[in-house]
Amino acid sequence: MRPTLSQVCSLNSPLQRDVEDYAAGKCDSLELWLTKVEAYLETESAPSLQRLLQDHGMDAAVASFHGGLLTTQGDARRAAWELFAERLQLCQLLEVETLVVACDVPHPLTATDLERVRHSLLEAAQLAGPLSVRLAVEPQAGAAIGNNLQTVVALVEEVGSPHLGICLDSFHYYVGPSKEADLTYLTTENLFHVQLADIGDQARELASDRDRILPGDGIIDWRPILRRLTDVEYRGCVSIELMNPQIAQIPALQFGEIALTALRKLLGLASP
Template sequence: MRPAIATVCSLDAALETVLEDYAAGHCDAIDLWLGHAEAFLETHEPAALAALLARHGIAAVAASFQGGLLTSQGEARREHWAHFEKRLVLCRELDIPVLVVSGDAFGPLGPQDLSRLSASLAEAARRGADAGVRLALEFDSRASFPNNLQSALALVEDVGSPAL
C-alpha cells in the first residue's frame, strides 16, 4: 500500500494547479478525483494528463470514484455503466491501477436489490479485470448497504473476485 492524497481535497482548484501544489509539498502519489480529470480532458488529450503527472513526478495510484453501478435501473443504469467503461479506459491509458467504486445504495433495499447489488459488483469487477484495473469498494455510512467496513468486506468476500 502506498499513501496518497486525494485531489478531491482541492475541489475548487484547476488540476494543473493541484498537481503543481502537491508536487511542491512532496506528495508523489495521488488518488485522482475523476471530476478533476474529466474537466482537464475537456480541452486536453489523456496523453497531456499523463505528461502533466510525469512532469511533476506524481503517480496516480487510484482514481475516485464511480457511482451508480450497484442498484440503478433503466436508462440511469445504462448511463452509469457507459460512464464506467469510459473511466476504465482512462485508467488503463493513464496506468491508474485502482478505480474506487462507491457503495451508493440508498433507500430501502429488498432481496432483489441486494441480489442486483452483488451481481453488479461482480460484473464491475469482471470488466475491471478485463481492462487491467482493480476495483476498490468504498462504503458510505449514509447508504443502506454497504454502510460500514464490515458490510463492505462481506460484499467483497461474497463477490470473491481478485479484481475487487
Template sequence: MKIAFNEATTLKNSTLKLDLELCEKHGYDLIEIRLDKLREYLIDHTVEELKEFLEGHRIKPYAFNALEFITFRDQEGYEQLKSDLRFLCEVGEVIDCKTIIAVPTFDIGDYTKTKIKEETVRVLHELAQLAEPYGVRIALEFCGYPNCSVNTFAQAYDIVREVNRHNVGIVLDCFHFHAMNSHIDDLRAADPTKIFVFHMDDCEDLPAGALRDHHRVWPGDGAIDLEQILRTLKDIGYDEMVSIELFRPEYWEWDAEKTIQVAKEKTEKLVNRYFKIERV
C-alpha cells in the same frame, strides 16, 4: 507507506492540472483523480498530455474517484455507469491508473440487507468483468450514513468476499468507518490484500448517524481514533498507501497550495508513527 492526495480535498479551489503541480511540489507520491476534474481537464488538454506530465514527474496516479451510485439503477443509468467505467479504463490504460472506486447507492427504499447484498454482488461482478481486460481493480467504498445501502466495513467486506474476484476489494475510509460505528475487530480480521484504498480523515465529535462530509477535519484534529486504525493496519500487514480525503467547505476557501501542504503535513505526522513513508 506511500502518501496520496484525493482531489476532493481541493474540490472547489483547484483543478487537476494545479493539483498535480502542487502535489509534485510538496512531495506526494500518488494522486486519486476525480472523474469530474478529469472531464474538466480534458476540455482543454488531452490524455496524452496528462500521460506526458506523469511520465516526467514523480507523482503517479493511483485511483479514479469515483463511479457513484452503482446499484439499483434503471437501464439508462446502468448503461451510463458502464460507459463511465469504460472511459476510466481507457484513460487508465494510457496513464497507468489501475484502480477505480465504486460507491453504493443511497436512499433505495425498503430493500432488505439480503437484497442489497445480492444487488451489490451482481453489479460488482459485472463491473469487474468489464474492467478485467484492462487490468483494472474495482474498490467498493461503503459510506457511513444511515441512508447508504452499504454503510459499515463489515457489510462491505462481506460483499467483497462474496464476489470473490481478484480485482474486487474495499476502500477503508476512516471517516466512514467511524461514522456508523464499524468495529475494529472486523478490520483486524480482514485480509490486507483486499484493502485496495485507504482514506485518511478525521471529524467532529457527533453521534453515530449524524456525521456528514462537511464535518470532516484534518487528521489528528478530530474525534476518530486514527492511531487505533493505523496500529491495526500495521498489525495485519497493510502498508500500501494512505490518501488524504476531506470535503470540508472551510478548507475549500483556502489557497489550494496551503490546503495541499497542510494535508501532507497532518497526514505524515500520524502515519510516521507506525509506518515508514516510502517514495515511488
C-alpha cells in the same frame, strides 16, 4: 504505506495547479478526482496529462470515485454503466491501478436489492479485470446495504475476484455502524485503498462529508486503524480525502504542505 493527497481536497483548483502545487510541497502520490480529470480532458489530451504527472514526479495509482452502479435501474443504470466503462478505459490509459467504487445503495431497501448488488459487483469486476484495474468498494455510512465493513467484505468475498477489494474510508467507518472489530476483516489481499479524514466533536448522525477535517485534528481514535494497517502489512496509498468547502478555499500549495505533514506524522513517517 504511501502518503497520498486526493485532488478533491482542493476542489476549487484546476487539475494542473493541483499537480504543480502538490508536487512543490513534496507530494509524489496523487489520488485523481475523476470529474476533474474529465474536465481537464475536455481541452487537453490524455498523453498531456501523463506528461504533466511525469514532469512533476507524480504517481497517480488511484482514482475516485464511481457511483450508481449497484442498484440503479433503467436509464440511470445504463448511464452509470456507460460512464463506468469509459472510466475503466481512462484508468487503463493513465495506468491507474485502483478505482474506488461507492457502495451507494439508497433507501428504501427493496427485496431484490441485495441480489442486484451481488450481480453488479460481479459484472463490474469482470469488466475491470481485463483492463488491469482493481475496484475498491467503499462502504457508505448512509447506505441501505454496505454501510459497514463487515457487510462489504462479505459481498466482496462472495464475488471472489482478485480485481475486487475494499476501500477503507475512516470517515464512513467512524460515522457509520462499523465496529472496531470489523477492522479484522481487512486483509493483505482485500485492502486495496485507504482514505483518511477526521471529524470534530459533533453528533455522528448529523455529520456529512462537508465536516471532514485533517486526520489528527478531530476525535477519531487512530490507533486501531493504524494497528490493523501494520498487522496486514499494508503497502498501498493512504490518502487524505476532504470534501470540506472551507478547506477547499485554501490554496493548493499551502494545503498540500500542511496535509502531507499531518499525514506523515500520523503514519509515523519521517519527513522526506
